[in-house]
Amino acid sequence: MSGALAEAPPAAATEPDAEPHFDVIELLFFAYRDFVSDPDRILTDYGFGRAHHRVLHFVNRQPGLTIAELLDILRITKQSLNRVLKELVEKGFIEQRPGVQDRRQRLLFPTAKGRSLALALSRPQDERIRRAINRCGEEDRQAALRFLFAMIDENDRDHVARLVYGAGERKGQ
Amino acid sequence: MSGALAEAPPAAATEPDAEPHFDVIELLFFAYRDFVSDPDRILTDYGFGRAHHRVLHFVNRQPGLTIAELLDILRITKQSLNRVLKELVEKGFIEQRPGVQDRRQRLLFPTAKGRSLALALSRPQDERIRRAINRCGEEDRQAALRFLFAMIDENDRDHVARLVYGAGERKGQ
DNA sequence: GAGATATGTCAATAAGGCTGACGTAACGGA
DNA sequence: TCCGTTACGTCAGCCTTATTGACATATCTC
Numbered sequence: 001m002s003g004a005l006a007e008a009p010p011a012a013a014t015e016p017d018a019e020p021h022f023d024v025i026e027l028l029f030f031a032y033r034d035f036v037s038d039p040d041r042i043l044t045d046y047g048f049g050r051a052h053h054r055v056l057h058f059v060n061r062q063p064g065l066t067i068a069e070l071l072d073i074l075r076i077t078k079q080s081l082n083r084v085l086k087e088l089v090e091k092g093f094i095e096q097r098p099g100v101q102d103r104r105q106r107l108l109f110p111t112a113k114g115r116s117l118a119l120a121l122s123r124p125q126d127e128r129i130r131r132a133i134n135r136c137g138e139e140d141r142q143a144a145l146r147f148l149f150a151m152i153d154e155n156d157r158d159h160v161a162r163l164v165y166g167a168g169e170r171k172g173q
Numbered sequence: 174m175s176g177a178l179a180e181a182p183p184a185a186a187t188e189p190d191a192e193p194h195f196d197v198i199e200l201l202f203f204a205y206r207d208f209v210s211d212p213d214r215i216l217t218d219y220g221f222g223r224a225h226h227r228v229l230h231f232v233n234r235q236p237g238l239t240i241a242e243l244l245d246i247l248r249i250t251k252q253s254l255n256r257v258l259k260e261l262v263e264k265g266f267i268e269q270r271p272g273v274q275d276r277r278q279r280l281l282f283p284t285a286k287g288r289s290l291a292l293a294l295s296r297p298q299d300e301r302i303r304r305a306i307n308r309c310g311e312e313d314r315q316a317a318l319r320f321l322f323a324m325i326d327e328n329d330r331d332h333v334a335r336l337v338y339g340a341g342e343r344k345g346q
Numbered sequence: 347g348a349g350a351t352a353t354g355t356c357a358a359t360a361a362g363g364c365t366g367a368c369g370t371a372a373c374g375g376a
Numbered sequence: 377t378c379c380g381t382t383a384c385g386t387c388a389g390c391c392t393t394a395t396t397g398a399c400a401t402a403t404c405t406c
Contacts, residue, residue, distance in 0.1 A: 020292075020299035022234060023318055026337045029227075031324040032205045033248060049361060054202075061195060067384060075206060080363050082385070104372045104383045119193075126193035132323035136316075140323075143309075143316030145196055150305035150313075151204040164199045222392055240353060253394050255354070277352045277403045 038124035046091075046117065051084045053121055059094055060110040060118035062163065066099070067106055073163070093117060211297035219264075219290065224257045226294055232267055233283040233291035235336065239272070240279055246336070266290055 039053055046052075058073055059065050067085075071078055085108075088094040093114035099105030110118060133141050152160055212226055219225075231246055232238050240258075244251055258281075261267040266287035272278030283291060306314050325333055 020295040021302045021314075022295070023337050024302050024314065025230075025295065025298055026234075027318055027321040027325075027333070028205065028208060030329070030333050031321040032201065034326045034329070035201060035324060037248075051362060057198075061199075068382095075210070076362085077364065078384070079365085079386080083362080086385095099383095102373070102383080106384070122193040122195070122198065125198055128324060129194045129197050132320055135323040136319045140316040140320045141194075141197065143313040144320035145200055146309045147305055147313045147317035148200040148204040150308040151208060151301060152200075153207045154304075156203070156207070160200070160203050164196050224393060241351095249393085250395065251353075252355080252396090256393085259354095272352095275352080275404070277401095279353070 035125060035128060038128060039121040042117075042121055042124075048087070049084075051080075052088055055081070055084055056088060056093060056110065056114060056118050057121070058163075059108045060115055063109045064107045066108070070108065072159075088114070208298060208301060211301060212294040215290075215294055215297075221260070222257075224253070225261055228254065228257055229261060229266060229283065229287060229291050230294070231336075232281045233288055236282045237280045239281070243281065245332075261287070 036050060040050070043049060043053055054074060055070065058070060062069070067078065067081070070085075071081060074081065085094065089096060092111055095109045095111055095114075096106040097109065099107050129141075149157065149160070209223060213223070216222060216226055227247055228243065231243060235242070240251065240254070243258075244254055247254065258267065262269060265284055268282045268284055268287075269279040270282065272280050302314075322330065322333070
């Protein structure tokens with residue numbers, strides 16, 4: 001431990017005992033910590049938590065989303081989802097309609113109230129993003145998007161790409 | 174809602190009703206989702222959760238960290254911290270030593286076992302980062318670091334910069 | 347010596363996640 | 377038409393991680 005300047009190993013491609021990328025690991029932690037804390041005050045005003053935010057966000061972004069797709073996005077169990085989803089429906093932020101081709105499905109749609117809250121929740125996050133772009137430039141934002149995308153599980157990248165960039169209404173109504 | 178191609182507003186600087194940056198919002202969510210799931214399997218082998226991981230990580234990175242500093246990093250209450258910290262100490266992953274200048278402080282140090290586990294936990298995350306760099310290049314990684322850093326609360330950036338880049342042993346021993 | 351600080355602890359509670367088991371309705375193919 | 381599968385809901389119990397509030401102890405600082 002003492003004696004910090006040990007011999008520098010010859011920089012090989014993917015050397016086995018290279019220092020982990022603690023900078024990425026930690027900046028991701030700190031950025032996410034502050035990022036998700038933005039909407040918290042608004043959420044507590046409605047008696048909601050971060051779980052409600054995530055559900056409302058994706059339903060708002062993908063009107064007509066099915067339960068199964070939402071479970072796949074959030075990576076939680078249907079029991080966990082159901083509790084928060086039920087509250088969002090009861091309080092009038094999300095509507096369920098039976099699927100048209102497959103009536104077993106419950107397609108999820110935001111109500112006007114739901115869209116409004118989703119927008120309000122995204123606002124402080126968007127402001128944070130805009131301040132960051134002001135600091136470090138649009139090129140860094142685009143590079144960050146590429147990097148974050150590459151950090152996603154390979155099997156899931158196509159799915160995420162469709163969700164993020166191919167968004168919009170898809171089913172029902 | 175219907176009639177998707179409404180008039181495109183003239184692109185002003187910070188126009189008030191511009192579309193929020195859903196791409197950043199969502200890619201941050203998905204990248205973080207997969208990123209934190211990496212160490213989960215290892216953690217359950219030890220009976221630990223993600224809270225233990227966070228504590229062990231920062232103690233390992235900043236040997237001699239105080240409780241107060243750790244609370245400030247994690248943004249949780251001392252009661253929450255204490256439970257997981259106690260378990261890490263009892264199981265021999267972290268050691269406490271009284272501060273030298275201020276004996277009220279309990280300085281936290283990783284044991285050899287703690288350093289080893291911290292390294293094991295960082296490995297899958299580091300591999301994910303390396304794969305991402307292979308995909309999109311070192312320049313994008315550096316841009317992503319700048320962008321993530323700019324996403325942190327302004328008041329906290331100096332502190333985080335010291336933590337991330339000015340790391341190393343600081344106190345005691 | 348007195349007040350402030352750093353930390354520990356007890357107790358109660360809440361949010362958000364899990365597993366397991368079971369029920370219902372609808373789809374889809376033999 | 378029957379039957380297995382799928383999509384979803386629900387009941388019950390449990391765990392982890394967080395919270396608030398109150399109080400205790402040791403130490404620092406003035």
